[in-house]
Amino acid sequence: MNTPNLRPARFWFRSNGDPLRVDAINTRMKAYTFKMQMRIYALRKDILDRKINDMLIVSRPANAKWAGRKSSAPR
Secondary structure, three states: OOOOOOOOOEEEEEEEOEEEEHHHHHHHHHHHHHHHHHHHHHHHHHHHHHHHHHHHHHHHHHHHHOOOOOOOOOO
16 A cells, blocks of 8 residues: 555554554565565566577577688688
């Protein structure tokens, strides 16, 4: 609940007769939010790593044909 209009002590609703406040929800959600951010980071990193590997694999044959010929390689 990161809405700027909600004060931390604002009453949100009652659960089993006890008031549940915005700051209590924020506190409980911190660990979940952190875990989700780490999962998203790991997924993005994996996608980027795969793209880099694909680009390296695609570019390798173009450069590999000159690997054995030092004297005739373009400069």
